[in-house]
Amino acid sequence: MKILGHLDLCGYPLIEGWLFDSAAPDDTIRLQVYVGDTLIGECLTDRFRKDLQEAGYGSGHCGFSFTVPEEYKDLPFAETRLRFVDSPVYLLTDQFTVVTTPAGLSDAADDNETALGRGSARRSRAA
Numbered sequence: 001m002k003i004l005g006h007l008d009l010c011g012y013p014l015i016e017g018w019l020f021d022s023a024a025p026d027d028t029i030r031l032q033v034y035v036g037d038t039l040i041g042e043c044l045t046d047r048f049r050k051d052l053q054e055a056g057y058g059s060g061h062c063g064f065s066f067t068v069p070e071e072y073k074d075l076p077f078a079e080t081r082l083r084f085v086d087s088p089v090y091l092l093t094d095q096f097t098v099v100t101t102p103a104g105l106s107d108a109a110d111d112n113e114t115a116l117g118r119g120s121a122r123r124s125r126a127a
Contacts, residue, residue, distance in 0.1 A: 003091060004057070010080050012073040015066040018052055019045045019082075019091065025058035030085040033066050035075040041066060042085060 005019035043066040053060025
């Protein structure tokens, strides 16, 4: 299993990015989202991103977008971690930018793409 990915946006109200398993390019990955030691929810890598498709990441359906529940808005998002459901392995923990963005920014994007992170599709980033 070789997982590639990027955490594009991390903060309240959205955590967005992508993960791609080159050994199973058509599989959807189920993720748990942690801030510090607090599990704040789960999401799937099932969002289409044209930039990822054009970069050769399968069908391009490897993006994720997680809406942070309001009760967690004051958590320290610099401590955000992702992991596979039912796995002790954390992913994408070393480099990302904590961004505060106006609510509704992602809603303005095309339904088939995330609002931010257009330049993030690179084949060199391993989790």
